[in-house]
Amino acid sequence: MRVALARVAGLAVVLALIGLLPWLSGRDAALSVLRARSAEQEATAEALTAIREDLGLDAGPLALLGRWAGGLLRGDLGRSWVSGSDVLPSVLSGLTVSLALMGASLVVALLVAVALCSRTVVRGARGTLRASGSPGATAAMLASVPEFLLATVLLIAAGVWLGLLPTSGWQGPASMVLPALAMGVPAGGLLGRLVDDALPGVYAERWADLWRASGVSASRIALASLRRAVPAIVPQFGLVAVGLTGGAVAVEAVFAIPGIGRTALGAAKAQDLPLLQGAVLALLMLGLVAGVLAHLVRGWLLGPGLRDAALALPAAPRRSTGPAQRAVPSVLAAVLLAVIGWGLVREPYAVDVSARLSAPSWHHPLGTDGLGRDVLARLGHGAAATVGVALAVCLISYLIAVAIGFLPSLSSGIADVANALPPVIVGILVAAALGPGTAGASVAVALISWPPLAAHAAALVQETRSAGFLTAQRAIGASPRWVLTRHVLPAVAGPVARHALLRLPGIALALASLGFLGLGAQPPAPEWGLLLDESRAYVERAPWAALSPALALALLAGLAVSLSHTTSYAPKGQRA
Known part of the structure; x- marks a missing residue:
């Protein structure tokens, strides 16, 4: 029953926000509709008034939302x-x-x-x-x-x-x-x-x-x-x-x-x-x-x-890692930091039309984009906007997921509703209230990044709590706080943290997609997702412009999974 109530509440909140979107945005809904119907028609006061009367916009947002909800009950x-x-x-x-x-x-x-x-x-x-x-x-x-x-x-x-x-x-x-x-x-x-x-x-x-x-x-x-x-x-x-x-x-x-x-x-x-x-x-x-x-x-x-x-699902056994495996995160981090550091000392906004779409050379190690800007420079300067923001969103999503995972009935319902919304739609809703930009895109992605982690955490909490050894702990007088901090939380925090690390590149891509749609980082910002989008039109002629940010994201993914892998294993015989 609580799961159903959480789903209904989440659904009602989302639909209400969508219904209020024209008023939250601060833009004239009649003008937007007029432009969508005919870009050439002049936006006169008479034309806008006619649209408002036709759509019922003068009645106010609550009346409009109420009429829509009434029609929904009739299947309309x-x-x-x-x-x-x-x-x-x-x-x-x-x-x-x-x-x-x-x-x-x-x-x-x-x-x-x-x-x-x-x-x-x-x-x-x-x-x-x-x-x-x-x-x-x-x-x-x-x-x-x-x-x-x-x-x-x-x-x-x-x-x-x-x-x-x-x-x-x-x-x-x-x-x-x-x-x-x-x-x-x-x-x-x-x-x-x-x-x-x-x-x-x-x-x-x-x-x-x-x-x-x-x-x-x-x-x-x-x-x-x-x-x-x-x-x-x-x-x-x-x-x-x-x-x-x-x-x-x-x-x-x-x-x-x-x-x-x-x-x-x-x-x-x-x-x-x-x-x-x-x-x-x-x-x-x-x-x-x-x-x-x-x-x-x-x-x-x-x-x-x-x-x-x-x-009850146990913790995974800790397996040994060799020197080569332990060195992987260091190597990937060194390569990524070297590329970013090299790019930071270069100028990301300098336009040289004569050098547009140049192939990689000593002067431009990763080539140039459609405006002749140095791809390496833009890659390095875009790291803060991409990796830094993605890390912050990932951490926030992880903390929310672990906290709400202990309320599986609540988290299950809300997670289903939140995950059904693509980042684009959430980005539109958030941008309507906060305006487009990196902050709004971060909030939008954070709102839809925690459900998979919360679902994972809730499943682990439910199975760990059913373990026989916890029943024995309670029988001998262990306090709920002891059981939570020494057994349940460690069994949940590790796997969910590795899951969160695996989603770090996806979070960066979600932020990039919102930037592409004008809801996140704005051009000419050297954000990695914008670099991918800007190079999409000429990927056949200049693949290096698209491959560079894509490989940077791949390095980020490799670093994330290597860290999650090395931190999840230890010498044989040391069981969790």
């Missing part, structure tokens, strides 16, 4: 302010396209995840699991690939050069291949890493050793271990599925796909309030359904696990 989403057509068919059409694309992307993501963790599954089932078997670095690199950059590269390589697949529009299954790859590969990298991180703890349990000693086949042990490890991260699968639907705005824009995310973005830009409300309502309903399904699947996989102390 209203009529578009721009086209005058019914909203419901447009929403259903966009949602159908996005669901099909989500399904294809999820298949790609699952295949990538299986490929990444298959080595750990096999070695763990045979009892030969070693630290070297972790695909964490590869997974993090895949998870950090900018979706819109991957989409652009796939479009040029497979669509334009080879002519194998459609490059735009929505003509059938063939149109899904390239967008599904662009979205599914990064999602698969994240899911594969999460599954791989959970498996060592399962293989270290007594039942696994007993089954191996009893001659049980490796395949049966592997299946049982997967069923044992997956429930803790099932909520992540649901959140990823919704993210693939509502968060695909950039990919839909690259391939001109008429999905629900692109529909919501277009409606927001045109101040088409009924269409925006309908699109966001569809995304929120999808999020709630995905949350319920994830909860049911998790309960089915666990069975009586939450009532059986023997099935």
Whole structure:
């Protein structure tokens, strides 16, 4: 009941904010609608008055919101302010396209995840699991690939050069291949890493050793271990599925796909309030359904696990790391800092049209962009706006997630609602109140970055609290504070911290996407996401301009996963 109430409350708050968007923005909604209907029509007082009377804007925001809510109860989403057509068919059409694309992307993501963790599954089932078997670095690199950059590269390589697949529009299954790859590969990298991180703890349990000693086949042990490890991260699968639907705005824009995310973005830009409300309502309903399904699947996989102390998920065993593995974070950090430091001593804003799109040379080590500006300089100066802000947002999201994870009923409902909103939509709402800029973009990304971490934390809290040794601790008189600080919190903080580190490149990309849409860092700021977007138009002629910030994000991802990997393991025999 509390979960349902949290979902309803979150849904009501979001819809109310969207309904009040024209008044929160401080802009004249009638003028925005007039410009959307006809850019050439003169904005006379008579024309604006006519639009206000037609849309009922003079009645005030609360009356307008009330009329929309009343229509919603009758199954009527209203009529578009721009086209005058019914909203419901447009929403259903966009949602159908996005669901099909989500399904294809999820298949790609699952295949990538299986490929990444298959080595750990096999070695763990045979009892030969070693630290070297972790695909964490590869997974993090895949998870950090900018979706819109991957989409652009796939479009040029497979669509334009080879002519194998459609490059735009929505003509059938063939149109899904390239967008599904662009979205599914990064999602698969994240899911594969999460599954791989959970498996060592399962293989270290007594039942696994007993089954191996009893001659049980490796395949049966592997299946049982997967069923044992997956429930803790099932909520992540649901959140990823919704993210693939509502968060695909950039990919839909690259391939001109008429999905629900692109529909919501277009409606927001045109101040088409009924269409925006309908699109966001569809995304929120999808999020709630995905949350319920994830909860049911998790309960089915666990069975009586939450009532059986023997099935409480343990901490992963700490495995040894060699000198080479311990040196990886230092090497990656040194390379990243060297590039940033070299760029900081150069001028990022100097324009030299005669040198535009120059290839890398001694004078311009990473080449120049479309205006002849030095890419290395812009990369170095953009580190603070990209990495610094992303680190701050990541830390805030982590603290919120750990705190709210101890209230699983509340966090589950709110997380479903928050995750159903793509950063673009949240960025629009925040920018309406705070104005565009880095601060508004940071708040927007922070608001939607904590749900996956909170879902992970809530699952770990629930399973750790059911452990038999905690029952024994309480029986011998251990205080709740002792149990919390010495057992529950350590079991939650570590895995969620590693999860947060893995999401650091994604947070940086979310900030970049808002900058691309004019809601975050503004040109000519040398922000890494803006560098990617500015180079998108000429990626075929000057790939170095796009590859430089992409490789910087990959280095950031590699550093994040290396730190999470080395901090999660210790010499053999020292168990958590």
